[in-house]
Amino acid sequence: PVTDGSRELHSLCAQLEFLLQFDMKEKRSFFGQRKDYWDFLCQGLARCRQEHEGIRFVTSLDKLKTPVGRGRAFLRYCLVHRQLAESLQLCLLDPESLREWYYARSPFLSPQCRAEILVSLYELDGITFHLAL
Secondary structure, rough: OEEEHHHHHHHHHHHHHHHOOOOOOOOOOOOOOOOOOHHHHHHHHHOOOOOOOOHHHOOOOOOOOOHHHHHHHHHHHHHHOOHHHHHHHHHHHHHHHHHHHHHOOOOHHHHHHHHHHHHHHHHHHHEEEEEEO
């Protein structure tokens, strides 16, 4: 199993975060805080399901104060529970929402790139992650 001490884990999480932030449009909350991929994931999952367990878990963690911190915790939660590919796929279903959050260079706006990313993420479901949440 992959643990918190794994060098590959840190590289994987950094790449996932880079991918989710790449060519993302700058958006701000009502109070001026910059929105990040956490907000994109929350919005995408809210459209598709009643409530995602990962979203509920992360929002219950009082120590997390920033969207980036919440996003990182969500990625870890999804890796442990083998839900990353499915969760991201649900967020990528609505092309209009994707264009609202991302500029044209984002790989999420290319059907071929999006499919390749999801195939790779589904392959991660075969790996056991034992991470501190």
